[in-house]
Every structure is written in C-alpha cells, then in structure tokens.
Amino acid sequence: MASRAAAVDLLRLTANGFTLDQALEACRSFNELEGADRGFARALASTTLRRRGTLDEVIAAHLKVPLKPKQTYLRDIMRITAAQLCLMGTEDHAAAWSAVELAKLRVESKGYTKLVNAIARRLAENGKELAEKQPLRADTPGWLWRKLARAYGTKTASAIAEAHRIEPPLDISLKDPSATIEWPEELGARKIGPRTVRMASAPVPSLPGFEEGAWWVQDVAATLPAEILGAREGEKVFDLCAAPGGKTMQLAATGAEVFAIDHSGLRLERLHANLQRTGLEAVVLEQDLLEWSPANPADRILLDAPCSATGTIRRNPDLLWTSRETQVPDLVRLQKKMLEKALDLLKPGGTLVYAVCSLLPEEGEEQVAALLERRGDVERVPVTSSEIGDLPVINKQGEIRCLPSKLKADGGMDGFFAARLQKKG
Numbered sequence: 496m497a498s499r500a501a502a503v504d505l506l507r508l509t510a511n512g513f514t515l516d517q518a519l520e521a522c523r524s525f526n527e528l529e530g531a532d533r534g535f536a537r538a539l540a541s542t543t544l545r546r547r548g549t550l551d552e553v554i555a556a557h558l559k560v561p562l563k564p565k566q567t568y569l570r571d572i573m574r575i576t577a578a579q580l581c582l583m584g585t586e587d588h589a590a591a592w593s594a595v596e597l598a599k600l601r602v603e604s605k606g607y608t609k610l611v612n613a614i615a616r617r618l619a620e621n622g623k624e625l626a627e628k629q630p631l632r633a634d635t636p637g638w639l640w641r642k643l644a645r646a647y648g649t650k651t652a653s654a655i656a657e658a659h660r661i662e663p664p665l666d667i668s669l670k671d672p673s674a675t676i677e678w679p680e681e682l683g684a685r686k687i688g689p690r691t692v693r694m695a696s697a698p699v700p701s702l703p704g705f706e707e708g709a710w711w712v713q714d715v716a717a718t719l720p721a722e723i724l725g726a727r728e729g730e731k732v733f734d735l736c737a738a739p740g741g742k743t744m745q746l747a748a749t750g751a752e753v754f755a756i757d758h759s760g761l762r763l764e765r766l767h768a769n770l771q772r773t774g775l776e777a778v779v780l781e782q783d784l785l786e787w788s789p790a791n792p793a794d795r796i797l798l799d800a801p802c803s804a805t806g807t808i809r810r811n812p813d814l815l816w817t818s819r820e821t822q823v824p825d826l827v828r829l830q831k832k833m834l835e836k837a838l839d840l841l842k843p844g845g846t847l848v849y850a851v852c853s854l855l856p857e858e859g860e861e862q863v864a865a866l867l868e869r870r871g872d873v874e875r876v877p878v879t880s881s882e883i884g885d886l887p888v889i890n891k892q893g894e895i896r897c898l899p900s901k902l903k904a905d906g907g908m909d910g911f912f913a914a915r916l917q918k919k920g
C-alpha cells in the first residue's frame with residue numbers, strides 16, 4: 496500500500512513539472528520506503544508513465560462516464576492499478592485491494608471506491624489482453640508521433656515507440672577506455688561502442704570502480720559527440736552547455752585544457768561532484784554562453800545544446816507527457832544563436848561538434864544544413880565508423896544519427912544527433 500501511495504505521489508510530482516529523477520529525489524513518501532518496496536514504487540511510476548496512453552485506453556474501455564480533468568488523484572489510482580494488472584503481473588487481489596484503500600484516503604475519491612473496485616476486477620479479467628491490442632503509437636503523444644513518422648516513416652516511428660516501452664540497460668563510460676576492469680558476469684556486462692560497458696540495471700554506487708571514479712553513468716549514444724571532437728592533450732577545448740558533465744569528463748580525460756560553461760549553478764554542482772569523484776580537471780564557469788567573451792578562442796568546441804530531449808524518453812518517460820510541441824521553435828531559435836556564438840569562439844581551422852539529444856530533424860540535421868547554407872566559412876567533416884567503435888549510426892552526410900530503435904538486440908540506445916564542423920582557416 497505504501498509503495499503504491501508513493502507511486503501516485505511520484506506521478507503527481509511529474510504532472511507538476513518535476514522530471515521523474517527530480518521526483519524520486521524530492522518525494523517524501525518514496526524516500527521513506529526501503530528495499531523491494533522502493534524498487535516496486537519506482538517501477539510502478541516508471542511503467543505508468545511509459546505506457547500511459549495504453550493504460551488510459553484500457554481504463555476508458557471500462558468507464559461508462561469519462562473521468563473529469565480535475566479528478567487527477569482518482570485517475571492516477573486507476574492508472575497504477577491498470578499498470579499492475581495489465582503490464583506488471585501483480586497479483587489481482589493485491590492490486591484491487593490497494594486501489595480501494597488509496598481511494599478511501601481522500602475526500603475527492605472516497606465516493607468512488609465501488610467504481611475503483613469494479614474497474615480493477617474487470618481489468619483483472621481482460622486488461623492484459625486489451626493492453627496487448629493497443630497499437631505501438633498509443634504511448635506516444637500525437638504531435639511527437641506525427642513528427643517521427645514524417646522524419647523516419649511509420650515503420651521506424653513504430654520501432655522507436657516500441658523501444659520507448661522498454662526499461663533501458665545501465666551504460667557506464669570508462670575514464671580510461673583501455674582499462675580492464677573486471678565486471679561481474681552476473682551483471683551481464685559487455686563492452687559496446689568506444690568506451691561503454693553495458694549491463695542490466697544495478698545499484699550504481701555499489702558497483703566496482705564507482706568510488707574510485709573509474710567511470711560514470713552515460714548512455715552509449717551520449718559518448719559519441721565528445722569522441723568525434725578529437726580533443727588532444729594540451730589543446731584548448733570549450734565544452735559549452737556542459738552540466739552535469741558527462742562529456743566534460745570525456746574531454747578532460749584526453750588531457751586537453753577544458754573550459755566547462757553552463758548557466759545553471761545547480762547543474763554545475765553535479766558537474767563539480769563528478770569531476771571530484773573521477774579526479775579529472777576542468778575550468779568550470781557559471782556563465783550564459785550567449786554573453787561569454789573569453790580572452791582567446793578555442794582549438795575545439797563541443798556545443799551540446801539545450802533541446803527537446805526527445806532522444807532520452809526511454810530513460811525519462813515523463814518527457815512523453817511534459818514535452819510540448821510549442822517549445823520546439825523556441826529551442827531551434829536558441830540553438831541557431833548558440834551555433835553562431837560557438838563559431839565566434841572558435842579559432843580559424845578549429846573543430847566544432849554540434850550535438851542534441853533530440854529525435855527531431857529540425858534540431859539536428861536541418862539545423863546544420865541551414866548553418867552550412869548561410870555560412871560559407873564552415874564545412875562538415877564526415878565521421879568515420881572506426882572513430883565510434885563501428886556503431887551503425889552514421890547518416891549519408893557523415894553525421895551521427897542515433898535512434899532508440901537501433902542496436903535493438905543489444906538493448907537499444909538513446910536518440911542523439913551530432914555533426915562535426917570545421918571553421919575554414
């Protein structure tokens with residue numbers, strides 16, 4: 496019961512603007528849980544967000560009168576109950592009983608205990624079957640589905656939606672990619688891409704090498720932009736939009752002189768903690784990139800620009816329901832400004848990698864095509880397969896286009912775009 500109540504609280508926090516990660520940190524009822532209860536609450540909230548479209552359909556199939564928009568608590572109880580009965584294989588009685596007990600807790604839902612019980616019983620009978628019948632696109636908001644289908648075709652859009660349904664593996668980046676750390680076989684750990692060890696989800700701080708700072712958590716796709724920047728010892732490298740610092744650590748590990756810039760002090764605290772744990776060094780500046788005027792230009796720049804983050808939905812399923820189509824044009828305008836600014840800060844002959852963890856071409860491929868169209872002093876430098884551990888993610892233009900549907904047999908990858916550009920000398 497306590498774990499289900501915590502799952503409802505987590506859902507409420509995400510509906511009020513918290514990411515699921517922030518909600519997990521902030522939610523008191525969740526943080527009072529221990530061991531298996533904690534794991535169950537987290538899985539329940541995550542599954543409910545991941546499959547919300549499907550769950551709403553199966554609930555609606557059993558409601559004579561739709562719930563009113565303001566009946567948020569009741570709706571969340573029904574959603575977590577449907578998630579348990581249709582998707583998670585929870586015992587029928589436990590799911591139905593806890594749903595009724597949760598409904599009894601609040602004035603707004605007290606009068607609906609009979610309805611909650613009736614829905615839970617119906618879902619126990621046919622919920623699984625109904626959920627299986629829902630199309631893959633049911634769990635993707637309409638605007639995102641249309642954009643994905645337009646960009647990649649309905650087959651790939653369906654494959655992306657399918658990947659979003661699955662809890663991703665844990666990827667860690669090795670500080671020294673040639674290091675031979677012994678990873679326990681029971682974790683199913685394997686090397687993938689240029690510097691990643693992939694394994695089933697595990698409690699991070701207790702894994703070997705964490706305390707010594709031998710690695711950090713980072714999806715394999717997110718490692719590629721810093722890999723293709725080609726930073727070398729002694730070069731001046733600007734990591735613009737750096738926090739929380741996954742890519743800063745990759746760059747610092749090359750021996751380059753790294754300047755890590757971000758305007759968010761809160762996010763930079765995590766970057767500092769990351770550098771401290773791994774023993775890596777960078778000059779960290781809390782600074783609005785658009786107003787920054789360093790004394791000297793850089794040899795290489797990584798611009799990991801703010802974006803829709805639609806590439807990270809499988810790790811942050813809350814984004815499915817909190818991202819808005821209307822945010823995208825503003826982000827595209829900001830990315831364009833940042834690209835121009837980054838080129839101003841680059842030496843002639845220098846290299847710039849532009850990256851976004853987005854699935855949307857307007858933030859990636861089209862942003863770079865427009866830049867090349869308007870500026871004669873920049874050219875694209877195609878990426879080669881050997882630079883990125885032979886991952887099959889290079890498009891016709893020699894850019895990196897990762898999709899969650901790629902590497903399916905191996906556990907997938909986040910969506911990412913990266914292009915390497917050179918400012919003519």
Ligand SMILES: C[S@@+](CC[C@H](N)C(=O)[O-])C[C@H]1O[C@@H](n2cnc3c(N)ncnc32)[C@H](O)[C@@H]1O
Nearest residue numbers: 736737738739740741742757758759783784799
């Ligand atoms: C995609 S995240 C960066 C992730 C980071 N590169 C990493 O690998 O951990 C984008 C970052 O841009 C920062 N940002 C957004 N607008 C900015 C601005 N005007 N100046 C500096 N940083 C900015 C945000 O605070 C956020 O940390």
